[in-house]
Amino acid sequence: MNQSHDSAVADQGQEPVVRVERLTIAYGARTAVSEVSFTVAAGQIVGLVGPNGAGKTSVAETVGGIRDAVAGGSVSVCGLDPLRDRAAVRSLIGMQLQESSFPSRTKVGELCDLYEAIYHAPAAADGLLASYGLADRRRSFISSLSGGMRQRLALVLAQIGAVRLVILDELTTGLDPEQRRGTWRSVRELAERGVAVLLTSHYMDEVEALCSKVVVLREGRTVAYDSPARITVQHGGPATFTVDVGRDGAAREKLDRLGLRRVAAPAPTREGTAVLTGSFPEDYNRIIEAVSAVGLPPSAVTHRAPTFEDAYLGLVAAQEE
Amino acid sequence: MTLLTTTVGFEGRRMARNFAPVFFALAFPVMMLCIFGGIYGNKPSSQFDGRGVVDSSVPAYLVLVVAVTGLMSFPLGLAEYRDRGILKGFRATPAPAWVFLAAQGAVNLALSLIGALLLVLTGGAFFGMHAPRSPAAAIAALVLGTVTMYAIGCLIAAVAPTERASTAVANLVYFPMIFLSGATIPLGLFPPVMKDISDALPATYAVRLLQHAWLGTSTNTVLDIAVLLAVSVVGAGIAVRFFRWE
Numbered sequence: 001m002n003q004s005h006d007s008a009v010a011d012q013g014q015e016p017v018v019r020v021e022r023l024t025i026a027y028g029a030r031t032a033v034s035e036v037s038f039t040v041a042a043g044q045i046v047g048l049v050g051p052n053g054a055g056k057t058s059v060a061e062t063v064g065g066i067r068d069a070v071a072g073g074s075v076s077v078c079g080l081d082p083l084r085d086r087a088a089v090r091s092l093i094g095m096q097l098q099e100s101s102f103p104s105r106t107k108v109g110e111l112c113d114l115y116e117a118i119y120h121a122p123a124a125a126d127g128l129l130a131s132y133g134l135a136d137r138r139r140s141f142i143s144s145l146s147g148g149m150r151q152r153l154a155l156v157l158a159q160i161g162a163v164r165l166v167i168l169d170e171l172t173t174g175l176d177p178e179q180r181r182g183t184w185r186s187v188r189e190l191a192e193r194g195v196a197v198l199l200t201s202h203y204m205d206e207v208e209a210l211c212s213k214v215v216v217l218r219e220g221r222t223v224a225y226d227s228p229a230r231i232t233v234q235h236g237g238p239a240t241f242t243v244d245v246g247r248d249g250a251a252r253e254k255l256d257r258l259g260l261r262r263v264a265a266p267a268p269t270r271e272g273t274a275v276l277t278g279s280f281p282e283d284y285n286r287i288i289e290a291v292s293a294v295g296l297p298p299s300a301v302t303h304r305a306p307t308f309e310d311a312y313l314g315l316v317a318a319q320e321e
Numbered sequence: 322m323t324l325l326t327t328t329v330g331f332e333g334r335r336m337a338r339n340f341a342p343v344f345f346a347l348a349f350p351v352m353m354l355c356i357f358g359g360i361y362g363n364k365p366s367s368q369f370d371g372r373g374v375v376d377s378s379v380p381a382y383l384v385l386v387v388a389v390t391g392l393m394s395f396p397l398g399l400a401e402y403r404d405r406g407i408l409k410g411f412r413a414t415p416a417p418a419w420v421f422l423a424a425q426g427a428v429n430l431a432l433s434l435i436g437a438l439l440l441v442l443t444g445g446a447f448f449g450m451h452a453p454r455s456p457a458a459a460i461a462a463l464v465l466g467t468v469t470m471y472a473i474g475c476l477i478a479a480v481a482p483t484e485r486a487s488t489a490v491a492n493l494v495y496f497p498m499i500f501l502s503g504a505t506i507p508l509g510l511f512p513p514v515m516k517d518i519s520d521a522l523p524a525t526y527a528v529r530l531l532q533h534a535w536l537g538t539s540t541n542t543v544l545d546i547a548v549l550l551a552v553s554v555v556g557a558g559i560a561v562r563f564f565r566w567e
Contacts, residue, residue: 066413087415095413100406105338110331117327118416161415 016041017078017165017196018063024072025058025220032058033220035073038213042164045187045197047207047228050217051316056200057098057169059217063198064095064167078164091119094158096151098169098200102142108153109138112160119161128156132186148179155186159195166190168199172206184210204309208232216315223315228308235315236306239280241287244300246272254290258283280305324416328424336428342394346436349389350382351443353505358448368509372536375448377507379440380459380531384466384504384524386436390429391470392495396478398425400487403478409567418566426471433467451536458534466527469549472556473523479560503528523552 018040025033033055040046048056061067063075065082075082082089102111112125129135132152142150151171158166168187172180180203187210191197201207207214208228216224216231224231240263245251252274256262260276260283276287280303288298337343354375363373370377402408402421412418444450453459477494481487499505501515502524511519519525530545532538 064413066409090413090415093413095410097406097410097413100410103335103407104401105335106331107334110334114327114331115414117324118414 014042015079016044018046018198019076020059020063020073021075022073023059023062023070023075025055025062025067025069026071027069031071031220032069033062033217036215036217036220036222037073038215038222038225040165040196040198040213042196043191043194044213045191045199045211047211047214048198048200048217049202049204049207049214049312053219054217055220056217058220059215060167060169060198060200061097063165064093065089066095091161092164094160094163094166096154096158096166096168096171098173102150102153104143106142107138108134108140108142108145111142111153111157112138115157115160119163121161124160125156128159131189132156146179148175148182151175151179151183152186155183155190159190163195165196165198168197170200170202172201172203180206204228204307204312208308216312218316224311231315232306232308232311234311236308236311237314238277239284239306240304241276241278241284242302242304243274243276243287243291243296244272244302245274245291245296248294248296251291251294251296254294255287258286258290260287325420325424328416328420329427332421332424332428333431336394336432339394342390342429342432345389345393346386346432347439350386350436350440354378354382354440354443354448358444363449369507370509370538372538373449373451375444375450376536377532379444379450380453380535381504381507381528382440383437383463383531384470384502384527385499386440387433387463387467387527388470388495388499388504388524389436390433391467391474392477392498393474393491394432395426395429395471396474396481396487396491397484398429399475399478400481400484403565403567404484406567412566429471430467437463453535454537455534459531462527462530462534465546465549465553466524466531469523469527469553469556472553472560475560475564476556479563479565498522498524501525503532523548 016039020039021037022035023033023037024031024035036055036059038046048059050056058067058069062070063077063082065086068083070083077089078092080089112129116122116124129138132155134149134152134156137145137149142153145153154171158168171187172183175183184206187197187199199210212227213225214228214231215222224235243255245255255274255276260278263275263277278284284301284303287301291300292298357378358375361374363375365371365373399422408418408421411421473494477487477490481490501519502522503519504524508516508519526545526548529540530542530549533540533542
């Protein structure tokens with residue numbers, strides 16, 4: 001493991017594992033993906049997000065070499081074309097497919113043995129099963145595993161062999177919050193070992209927690225490609241400040257003079273609150289100053305910073321009109 | 322080679338846990354033979370053209386044994402792999418995808434082969450069954466019948482849109498095929514209308530051909546072989562044309 005981590009470090013600054021350039025995917029006359037570009041370096045986790053039908057799976061499966069509908073642009077994995085150099089590329093990629101299940105009447109160990117034979121990696125599953133808490137499940141039927149265990153098994157299978165890239169298509173869909181957190185840890189460990197990870201997800205907290213770069217797709221086009229933090233800053237909109245002014249007319253006046261946008265208080269908010277939008281921390285500090293001046297404590301002000309999900313929803317909705 | 326053997330082993334264990342095909346290929350025909358052999362013995366009977374019940378039944382049941390894997394478990398196994406995205410998942414690995422199809426075919430064929438051996442051994446050991454008149458012709462007839470059943474099975478798997486549809490179609494094909502072809506109920510008992518229906522079923526020709534090779538009963542061997550070959554070629558051709566991975 002140390003060795004692969006070292007090689008990940010050595011890979012930094014070199015050619016990325018995945019390079020997608022102006023990729024266009026068309027099914028017959030329908031263009032599903034237009035001119036999408038991104039890279040995934042060794043040890044990096046990159047997310048593909050977007051509404052259903054935005055083209056996430058199309059991109060993921062094209063990079064994985066199992067979908068051949070490229071109408072333009074290029075995809076390279078370790079310098080190879082996943083569609084043209086199928087045989088060479090497939091041993092470098094591990095994939096977990098969306099809506100793919102396991103064969104019926106199969107035990108965990110049997111499927112692991114099969115993948116070891118496919119990837120010419122004898123005994124590779126033992127360590128992986130152990131690190132994913134599945135070591136004592138070798139003799140269990142896959143059908144008897146919980147949803148979280150099954151997803152962890154999918155992660156184990158995706159890593160058997162000397163894979164440089166792991167593609168995870170909606171890995172945590174259907175898991176409970178605790179199982180999702182467990183799965184996140186596993187994905188991080190995978191990247192720490194120097195494997196490039198490309199994942200799709202509908203959970204923005206997941207993408208924010210895992211990905212250093214995100215491609216936001218809308219109807220097959222890239223509407224943002226950056227780190228979740230920068231996308232949040234650029235597209236998340238203003239922060240929201242709620243000030244508990246009570247019946248204090250002076251406080252209201254003072255707040256009004258700040259020139260910030262007032263928004264209607266949401267329904268469950270009791271009377272006597274003012275809701276303002278502005279920037280954090282600049283406007284926040286001005287509000288604190290203003291309320292302090294009229295003798296209200298700073299705790300009268302609560303703020304809610306925009307999240308990555310706000311930015312995502314804004315990006316996806318912005319162009320819908 | 323190791324991959325193929327590993328995959329066959331993998332599919333073999335899955336098959337061993339699949340109750341329906343194991344029962345219908347291994348136990349059911351032997352059970353039928355024991356029941357009817359036990360009741361009638363193997364004495365020549367006028368209803369069977371002067372042959373013993375066991376001598377007549379074994380070649381017919383052999384068709385039953387290849388029909389259950391060819392028409393039911395093989396296509397249903399393929400449909401499951403395709404419909405649940407399992408084939409697609411395997412296609413994303415470096416393994417050539419045909420390996421998984423070949424392994425399923427091999428395991429189903431092996432199951433039928435074991436079923437056939439059990440049937441012949443039971444007939445020979447307990448019911449005084451006579452050996453086939455021409456073992457080579459009997460084997461050839463069984464092979465041709467097997468190819469035909471598997472071609473129809475491939476056709477079912479290829480054209481049925483979903484796993485559920487495959488199950489429905491396989492049942493609709495399988496049950497008439499085993500009950501109306503002489504594979505379970507002797508054709509000699511059929512009234513003319515039912516005989517006409519049985520003439521429309523490919524398995525009927527396999528039963529006739531196999532009984533001819535085994536017992537020397539009269540049949541139009543050219544017609545039998547032609548029908549079986551034609552169904553095989555057309556079935557496999559359409560299956561290849563419509564086959565899809567996902």
